[in-house]
Amino acid sequence: MERNHGTRGRRNDKDTEFKSKNLFVERKRRQKNHDMLVTLRALVPNITNVITLLKKATIIDDAMTYITGLKNRVKDLTDQLAEIEATFEKDEEHEIKDDITHEIEKCNIENEVKVTQIDKSDLCVKIICQSKTGIFRKLMETIRDQGLEVTDMNFTNSKGVNLVVFSVEVTQAKMVASKQVKRYLQELIRSYLDTN
């Protein structure tokens, strides 16, 4: 805890005034503490005793009971939610998400992969493909398997099409040719999207 030991309240031989090197800072600090406590008091609705309403100890005590109460409430609600989930899961028909995606207007796009070498060990990749859930994850896995590390990433999904532009850095020592990467990615997309 902060306490300004020894900077105030010492009576000098010469003066009888209190001297403080940082009187204003102290005052500001105390004012800030007080304001925080009042804000806390305003936020906490439970009141144990009106007489001691504005005592620091009461404010803190009330805040503690309030917080534990709120935590319990959150826990109750979470449990309720889980319970509802559990009981109704059997009833729920797992709607195929693809149904929803079909409703969206789609552009007809040809899948495309483009890889360029920017730097000695940096590549820039651009992919256009149809969107499907889980494809991003697949993409990340492939990148990791190739020993590449993403330096920049931009992924957008619109009208059922994914546009991914990212740059990768080759971390592992071996030289990775851009063509090789391109091939891998193309393969990935083809296989993933084809297995519908």
Added chain:
Amino acid sequence: MYDEGCYYDTHDPNPFGEGGDVAGANSSGLTPLMSAISTGNSNNSLEENLRLASFSLEELSNHHHNTEAAAGMNFEEMNTHLMQDVLHDPDHISGMDMDQKGWSTGLHDMQGINSQQAQQFHHLNHDAAGQQIELQPNPFNASYAPTPTPDLLNLLHLPRCSVASMLPDSNIHLYDQSLHLNQLPPQQTPIFKELFHSLPHNYGLPCSRGGPSFFGGMDEREAGNGSVYQDGEGRQLFDNSVLDFSNMSGLGKRSEGKGTNHFATERQRREQLNDKYKSLRLLVPHPSKSDRASVVGDAIEYIKELLRTVEELKMLVDKKRYGRERKKLKTEDDAAGDMESSSIKPISTLADREQSNGAKRTTWLQRKSKDTEVDVRIIDDEVTIKLIQRKKINCLLSVSKILDELQLDLLHVSGGIIGDFYSFLFNSKIYENSSIYASAIAEKLIESVDKSYAAFHPGNF
């Protein structure tokens, strides 16, 4: 059931279930004050009003103490009042039991004694008058006759030290003759040992901290016995001496200076207060600095976050519960997304429903761990996640895994390496019938990112 909207309602039972009577007393005391203070409904006005009211209240309560002391009113009342104050604080932390008993008996007695005034109170409650702040302390002032809480306080009747300190002359009258401080008969010790050990731990073990200083004052008074209370023995002797709550200690001066030396009590009070700050700090999830302002600031933010989470969960539960029923009733039409225009009345009050008609779910929370910061915002069914990773690992993979697990459709991802950090922004859409909520997302993300970091680095190096 916990109902935040109704705190200022006179007849609302205390939501934490502390006991109906206590709540009754509380709310009767509460409403006049709160109705006067909270004329506006915004937090700001409440704060301002509180600030203004704080001056008047503090004055009044100080005045209350001072008049009792100065006017030489009933020392018994004063003493037990102080004792209650002092004893109730630590109880508050350690458990509600003692506190409840104490307060309910205390309040019951007050109510019993001032039943008439209590009835007046109830009348006053129903008029919304501003003068009630003024009226309120007076009944306490005039007829404050607290009954000592059972057991502990009765035992402690013997050393009425805190009062004694104020009027040293009356020392002799209040003390049992044989307990005069100058003579410490050993036969008295067992009682005080019991007393001492029966006090709640939080009350502090003065002997271990202030042992020597307790007897500083006594040195002056006893010629020749000073050596008995030296430092090394102070600890041991304390057990054998009067359990002195008051101020016979001091800075070596006997009742000079301020007139009353509150060194020991004040010190205990400070220590208790510090302990409270520490306990408050333990409650919040990510306490950073340990200074008072930060602790309170963290608590404030956490309370706000908890309130948002409660709102969110309430809405989800309702949506889930009654969304299902609607689905069952409807045949083919699937209008499950259209909750707002539901014709079925769920359990949550009609007022709540009307209020949330058209309102979208909004939540926001932040979670931090040692190397990761996650910021999750949900508006309606879109989730925006900001992720900052302090160490360089490939967190994109783990994040994408989690997002798939939680059935969040990625709409947009952008980010990259910035200096030493990975920083990403994810926009995704919640799958229609999922009941995921913000804190779950945040926690899972942090957990998995930290896990993959831990797995990655030891393996790599």
